[in-house]
Amino acid sequence: MDIRIKLLLVLVFIHVLLASGQNQDFVYLQALKDNWKNTPPNWVGSDPCGDKWDGITCTDSRITSITLASINLIGEISGDIGQLTELQMLDLSYNKGLIGSLTPDIGSLKKILVGCSFNGPLPDTLGSLPQLSYLALNSNGFTGKIPPSIGNLTKLYWLDLADNKLSGPIPVSDGPTPGLDLLLSAKHFHFGKNQLSGPIPSQLFSSKMTLKHVLFEDNQLTGTIPLTLGLVQTLEVLRLDRNMLSGDVPSNINNLTLINQLFLSNNKFDGPLPNLTGMTILNYLDMSNNSFKPSQIPPWFSSLQSLTTLMMQETQLQGEVPADLFSIPQIETVVLRNNRLNGTLDLGASYSNHLSLIDMSNNFISGFTQRSRYTADLILISNPICLESETTAPYCDHSRESNSSYSTPSDNCIAATCGLDEISSPNCKCSYPYTGTLTFRAPSFSNLGNSTIYTSLQSSLMSSFESNQLPVDTVSLSHPTKNSDDYLEVTLDIFPSGDERFNRSGISRIGFVLSNQTYKPPHVFGPYFFIANNYDSFSDLSKRKHKSISIGVIIGVSAGGFVLVLLLVIAGIYAYHQKGRAERATIKNSPFASWDPDKGSGGRPQLKGARSFTFEELKACTNNFSAAANIGSGGYGMVYRGSLPNGQLVAIKRAQHGSTQGGLEFKTEIELLSRVHHKNLVSLVGFCFDAGEQMLVYEYIVNGTxxxxxxxxxxxxxxxxxxxxxxxxxxxxxxxxxxxxxxxxxxxxxxxxxxxxxxxxxxxxxxxxxxxxxxxxxxxxxxxxxxxxxxxxxxxxxxxxxxxxxxxxxxxxxxxxxxxxxxxxxxxxxxxxxxxxxxxxxxxxxxxxxxxxxxxxxxxxxxxxxxxxxxxxxxxxxxxxxxxxxxxxxxxxxxxxxxxxxxxxxxxxxxxxxxxxxxxxxxxxxxxxxxxxxxxxxxxxxxxxx
CATH class of the missing domain: 1.10.510.10 (Transferase(Phosphotransferase) domain 1)
Incomplete structure (x- = not known):
């Protein structure tokens, strides 16, 4: 071979090596795009970095960040994501059409995947990046156990796995096996609304930890609260409510002097009421619905001078209610219903002017002393004072409803009359806002009608958006409510500045700020999460960008033709590869296209373990659907007993001709049935959609109903x-x-x-x-x-x-x-x-x-x-x-x-x-x-x- 050609090949090879990282990033990003619908319109061309694709951030022509919040992406995350070796941040928050399980290859990334619809187990590879500091996978549908490998993330400060379907015990270290007790830098353990079971391990907590928030609410945890919890003196919020915890509340819990919100309600505690005298900055206390030993209202209640909310219904309190309970300076809500309180209720001469609700219903209170005009909402229903007399006092009225509605008012202007889907902002401009729900897991107040609080929240939101240079004109807050989880939910509308619509970049940047906790709300609101609605009103793009593939440096005029041919060959191979990938993606995303096209019933069903039978096969196993094989009839049609060639007995439901169930409904039903596999569910063996027939084939259950x-x-x-x-x-x-x-x-x-x-x-x-x-x-x-x-x-x-x-x-x-x-x-x-x-x-x-x-x-x-x-x-x-x-x-x-x-x-x-x-x-x-x-x-x- 001529020495010049050899040199040329070496130079081309070096050039390919230098460009391979960038080219491969495009290949793998294109593969992700093939698996997704509703990608940004400007995702065209072959250079995501140079063409500045929406949501793509690059460093030295390598993709380092993908942020695509709230743009209605649909599809799954394939293993190609792990091939983007320089990727540091992946934010796909609030794309509820993203489904499937997480590929193990995602374990090498920083992640924010809030509010999607991912499911399946969490991959053990999540623990493979010890530099990771933020992990938020809340509000998805993950199942299985918490991977112990997360304990390897020693620099992790935020761990949010709440609102999933995780089960099993909380993992702690055991010899070479890591566990969550190793996360000494963690400030946040958010595990609420899962199915975690077993006791809270005493090993989980130690005096070396720096936790601020421990949120374990609404799980299936059992046993007692470990004494070691009292060693974590940095704790500010503790939620253990709605579990099956029992026994005594440990006495050393009052060592947690920085606690401002404490939820122990809806458990099975049966010891004495804990003494919380040391919690001098406690704002919110809820120990309701437990079986504490009967006791008088303890005097230390009145020593909690920062208390705004006291929730103690159904806790076996008895005796008279001390008047000084209502003089706590910041107290807003006192709920003591369903106890054995008696005597005369006396609010005292100077109860707190913040007091908005006193609920003493279903006790044994026989009188009410009113020393001064009270403005609080007082409820004494189902007490002798209401039952034993014909009183018409407001506190005995069953029909009263508290009004805690709030909505951000207009800013000294008249609300505009807007078109369809547009909303008038607080600045009285018609636009298409980005909307969602802010959910606060442990607010320190209970008066939801306090407009001053929401004004503060609105101001802090705008300050955060402005400091992050986001295209936001103003925000509106409305409909504050407490949900069944005792979370505060507030509807948030974010209005664009400079235009009536957001573009995709603006939406993703706002979603990123809210999903990764960059925004810090006023302290009275506590920990939060944001779940956004899909934004369907993006600014129209004037036209898509179309750029040709950059060839790079041409090496030598004499070798130009050869390089061109070589690149064309490479391009041909790449095109063929991409065509195959596209075909596979098409089959994956629409695999029914070839199934009964004459009836328009879609394609071949997406089945997991179920088999497609021909009419002739089922005809043979039922002896031509003979009368002897007929075991009954129903609204669906006839039912036959059959025997497959392998000897398996089956029951075959054969739809009668003229059935109202169309092909699409039939396909939907068998896809649903094929996904459920459990020993206590009847299994779908297969189906038949052949020769104009619709039949379902089940395992045969011998002993009937x-x-x-x-x-x-x-x-x-x-x-x-x-x-x-x-x-x-x-x-x-x-x-x-x-x-x-x-x-x-x-x-x-x-x-x-x-x-x-x-x-x-x-x-x-x-x-x-x-x-x-x-x-x-x-x-x-x-x-x-x-x-x-x-x-x-x-x-x-x-x-x-x-x-x-x-x-x-x-x-x-x-x-x-x-x-x-x-x-x-x-x-x-x-x-x-x-x-x-x-x-x-x-x-x-x-x-x-x-x-x-x-x-x-x-x-x-x-x-x-x-x-x-x-x-x-x-x-x-x-x-x-x-x-x-x-x-x-x-x-x-x-x-x-x-x-x-x-x-x-x-x-x-x-x-x-x-x-x-x-x-x-x-x-x-x-x-x-x-x-x-x-x-x-x-x-x-x-x-x-x-």
């Missing part, structure tokens, strides 16, 4: 222990649907006809024909047509058409009552809930329910251990309002405890089979039939008497 066994049709006798096991199995199946399925699923038709029993009498939840997946962000599902089965249907859902997972909990409560009574939910005009409640007497053995119990268990010689607790759980499930019902995970835990009380191991596999019981299935009814569904009209079969 729970309904049939309770009614005696199968001849199977269910003893008390077996009924507990069936209850637990069905509850675990529903818990999986609600909390572990992706996305979470509301069954919507839970009933004993849809709980099947296998050969070992294990329960399997079936029939997902009415099921609804929960949306990525919504916790409720508004329907235009109520569906379900009368007698099992949640009355709150029926009245409001607001569907959520608590509707399934209600139906399951009815099933629990069926299990102990063997009665229909509605029988001869009588409702099972009312029958049980009318017969109940909690002072007597078995709650005096022997008359309504199924004779099979009530007349047997076995002890019905735990039946009272079983009834308690069932009645909690059928509470009138959803917020008073337990979650399915709580029901599962209760049933497990009942089984342990009865001497059973809740996790042991059943060793008995249906052969151990009397008889076998005798009826023609089959578990896969759906005759009992309700869809707007009442079916006669729904009220059929047993």
């Amino acid at each position: 729970l309904k049939d066994s309770l009614s005696g049709r199968t001849g199977i006798r269910l003893d008390w222990m077996r009924r507990l096991k069936i209850t637990l199995g069905a509850a675990r199946g529903l818990q999986y649907l609600h909390e572990l399925a992706d996305p979470p699923i509301i069954h919507r038709d839970v009933k004993s006809n849809n709980i099947l029993l296998d050969e070992r009498l294990n329960a399997k939840v079936s029939d997902f024909g009415l099921s609804k997946p929960l949306g990525e962000a919504d916790q409720t599902h508004v329907t235009t047509q109520v569906k379900g089965t009368m007698g099992y249907m949640d009355p709150e859902y029926y009245m409001t058409q607001q569907l959520n997972e608590k509707s399934d909990v209600y139906s399951f409560g009815i099933v629990m009552l069926e299990l102990i009574t063997a009665r229909n939910p509605i029988e001869k005009g009588k409702y099972i809930v009312r029958q049980v409640k009318e017969a109940m007497d909690t002072r007597k053995d078995l709650y005096n329910l022997r008359e309504v119990l199924d004779p099979i268990i009530s007349l047997s010689s076995e002890q019905l251990q735990g039946l009272e607790r079983f009834v308690d759980v069932a009645l909690r499930c059928v509470e009138e309002t959803g917020n008073r019902r337990p979650k399915m995970s709580e029901v599962v835990k209760e049933i497990e405890n009942i089984m342990e009380l009865a001497g059973m191991n809740p996790n042991a596999e059943s060793a008995s089979t249906s052969e151990s019981y009397e008889g076998k299935s005798k009826g023609n009814n089959h578990p896969y039939l759906t005759d009992f569904s309700y869809s707007g009209g009442l079916l006669a079969s729904d009220l059929e008497a047993k």
Whole structure:
């Protein structure tokens, strides 16, 4: 080979090496773009750095930052993200269309992924970057355990994993295994609203830690508060509420003298009230709904001179209320309802002028002394002072509602009349604001109508936006409310400056400031997070940029032609590679395009483990759908028993011709069914969409429905222990649907006809024909047509058409009552809930329910251990309002405890089979039939008497 050509090849190779990092960044960013929809319009050309793509920041032509908040991205994060080796910051906050699990390759990045819809386990590689200082993955849908490897992030100061579905224990170090106790630089542990369980490890805390916020609320933590918590004297906010903590509150908790907000409510503490005298700057104290030992109101309450809010309902307080309690200088709210307080209520001669609410309802207060005109909202409902006289005093009025509304007023101008979707700003300009909700996890005030507080918040927001040079004209705050988590939620509208719309860069920069806690609110608001709405009103771009690929330096005039050819070859290879990538992305994003195009029903279903059968295959396994194979019929069509070539028995639901279910609905149903895999759910084996047929193929469950066994049709006798096991199995199946399925699923038709029993009498939840997946962000599902089965249907859902997972909990409560009574939910005009409640007497053995119990268990010689607790759980499930019902995970835990009380191991596999019981299935009814569904009209079969 000529020496000049060899030299030329060496020079070209060196040039390629120098440019490879930049070129590869573009390749991997393009791969990410292929997986996403709604990327910025200016993501064109081949140089993200030189063309200044929106949201892309570069250093020395290498991509170092991707910030794309609130632009409605849809898709998944592929492993290509890990190939951007210089990437330091990834902010995809508030893109609720981003789904899927996190690739392990993301573990080498700094991350802000607040408020998306990611799910699956957190990768262990999160602990692979010891320089990481900020990790916020809150408000997603992550499941599984907290990776112990996070303990390797020794420089981490902010750890926010709240509002996910994380479970298991809090990890601490053990020999070579790291844990969260190693995070000595951390200031924030935000783990609230998960499913963490087990005790809080004493090893988690030490005097070396510098924590300010420990937020563990709304989990399933048990045991006692560790004494070591009292060693972390830097703590300012502590939330342990809504767990299952018990025992005494440790006495050394009053060593936490910097605490200003303390939440211990809704646990099972049963020791004495803790003495908090040392907490001199405490603003907010909530120890409600615990079983503390009965006591007088302690004098140290009045020593907390910084207190604004005292929440102590249902804590077994008794005696008279001291008047000096209301003279604490900053006190706003005193809630002592549902205790045993008595005597005459005296607010004193000089109660605090900040006092806005005093709730003493449901006590034994017999009088009220008014020394001066009071302006506080006083509630004495369900006290003798209201019950034993005909008083019409305002404090005995049931109909009063407090008004705490607030909205930022106009700035001395008249609000403009704006067009569709535009809003008049406080400066009276019409524009399209960026909106969302600021949620404060531990505010130190309770008077939500205090306009001065929100004026301060508005001012601090604007100062932060101006200091960060963001294109914001003004902000508006409105609708402050306390949600069921005791968080303060405030609607935030951010209005653009200089134009009526934001561009993508402005939105992403604002989202970044709010998501990574750059903005610091006034201290009275405490820790916060922001969840933004998608912004759909971006400024129009005049035209897209189109730039050609830069070739670089041409080496030598004599070699120009050769270099050009070489680059064309490289470009051809790259184009071919990108074409393949694009085709794979197309198949991934729209994999149904080739499936039954004549009917327009989409493409081949996205199935996980389910098989597509041809009509001929199912015809063969049912002997041409013979009458002998027919095991029943339902509203969907005929049901056949079949045997696959591998010997597996299946039940085949064959839609009747002319069925109202179209191809799209059929595809949606099988995709939903194929995603659920749990031992207590009936499995979808496959489907058939061939030759004009729609068929679903399920595993065959030999012992039919729970309904049939309770009614005696199968001849199977269910003893008390077996009924507990069936209850637990069905509850675990529903818990999986609600909390572990992706996305979470509301069954919507839970009933004993849809709980099947296998050969070992294990329960399997079936029939997902009415099921609804929960949306990525919504916790409720508004329907235009109520569906379900009368007698099992949640009355709150029926009245409001607001569907959520608590509707399934209600139906399951009815099933629990069926299990102990063997009665229909509605029988001869009588409702099972009312029958049980009318017969109940909690002072007597078995709650005096022997008359309504199924004779099979009530007349047997076995002890019905735990039946009272079983009834308690069932009645909690059928509470009138959803917020008073337990979650399915709580029901599962209760049933497990009942089984342990009865001497059973809740996790042991059943060793008995249906052969151990009397008889076998005798009826023609089959578990896969759906005759009992309700869809707007009442079916006669729904009220059929047993």
